[in-house]
Amino acid sequence: MKPYTPSQVAQYLNHVSYSSQTPPAPxxxxxxxxxxxxxxxxxxxxxxxxxxxxxRFSVAPDTVFHKIVEGNGVxxxxxxxxxxxxxxFGCILRSLGYDVLSVGGRVSFATMGxxxxxxxxxxxxxxxxxxxxxRYLVDVGFGANTPLAPLPFPNAPATALATGNRKLxxxxxxxxxxxxTPPSWIYSHRASPAEPWVDAYALAREEFHTPDFEVMxxxxxxxxxFTESVICVRTFLAGEEWFLAEKSRVGGEEAAVETEVxxxxxxxxxxxxxxxxxxxxxxxxxTPTADPTLSGEEVPDTRSDFGPDVPLLTFETERARIExxxxxxxxxxxxxxxAGILGLPSALAPEAQS
Numbered sequence: 470m471k472p473y474t475p476s477q478v479a480q481y482l483n484h485v486s487y488s489s490q491t492p493p494a495p496x497x498x499x500x501x502x503x504x505x506x507x508x509x510x511x512x513x514x515x516x517x518x519x520x521x522x523x524x525r526f527s528v529a530p531d532t533v534f535h536k537i538v539e540g541n542g543v544x545x546x547x548x549x550x551x552x553x554x555x556x557x558f559g560c561i562l563r564s565l566g567y568d569v570l571s572v573g574g575r576v577s578f579a580t581m582g583x584x585x586x587x588x589x590x591x592x593x594x595x596x597x598x599x600x601x602x603x604r605y606l607v608d609v610g611f612g613a614n615t616p617l618a619p620l621p622f623p624n625a626p627a628t629a630l631a632t633g634n635r636k637l638x639x640x641x642x643x644x645x646x647x648x649x650t651p652p653s654w655i656y657s658h659r660a661s662p663a664e665p666w667v668d669a670y671a672l673a674r675e676e677f678h679t680p681d682f683e684v685m686x687x688x689x690x691x692x693x694x695f696t697e698s699v700i701c702v703r704t705f706l707a708g709e710e711w712f713l714a715e716k717s718r719v720g721g722e723e724a725a726v727e728t729e730v731x732x733x734x735x736x737x738x739x740x741x742x743x744x745x746x747x748x749x750x751x752x753x754x755x756t757p758t759a760d761p762t763l764s765g766e767e768v769p770d771t772r773s774d775f776g777p778d779v780p781l782l783t784f785e786t787e788r789a790r791i792e793x794x795x796x797x798x799x800x801x802x803x804x805x806x807x808a809g810i811l812g813l814p815s816a817l818a819p820e821a822q823s
Contacts, residue, residue: 472564485510512548545801551610
């Protein structure tokens, strides 16, 4: 994928409120800062598969830049699912001089709510970034279970390396895999050290290109889980917890119409807002507990240990959900896009019932 132009990079850095408008050097420290800026500005979302007259779109770099950075011409904080948001972020990193390898992924049955051992066909996108000779998984597009910081690959090929509650492990894709099949790098997550690890996806070993992702995107747009549910996930920063006191303002008669995202924010991740279907909830980041089972391989990471999900709102109408998307996520939809969901199974009642 080609890099973005200097003017596009400047526009992106302004859009995500990066700490400096000067293009950052390709260092690990700056990579951490860029991941934080992106996750707190570009939500993971399936909105274009519901709030759209066509529900069809390209994942070409300039197309997704127009959507995520330029807000499709109507402003706001749009995002996308993996192939959209990781395309933009990967192209930005290339433009800044990072070594970027874009790869496909197979999502686990466990992630998709299916029974048994197994993985999908190629349906996910992630980026592998090499800094000072060390490879890191950088994925800003896996929803509530995305790694919140660059995740280093293990130096020892047969061991797992975890940072808090995110892990990479080289192992056979399936217990029934043919012995001649090379093992796969598998990304796993858990909510806390008390919870079991859940395999999330397996990474491809070869580079994927825009035509590969366009083919994958066709399936995502037509036959995936994302076509069934309205999803929006955004990581929020310390100081953005205003919504705990003001949650009653959204969806009622005094619903807020101005965008509140970023109000009073600090620089550290504090938690996630998760809209799924007709519900909105949040969870906050807690200090992780050391896991003795990792025997020296663990690298503590305070940004990956979540507390329990806390319900915020339940929506009965489309107007309430659209207002919540604007107020909590900064998402602005055109009138045409708002009308695109009407008649779909994912739609709520258009107006409050009297």
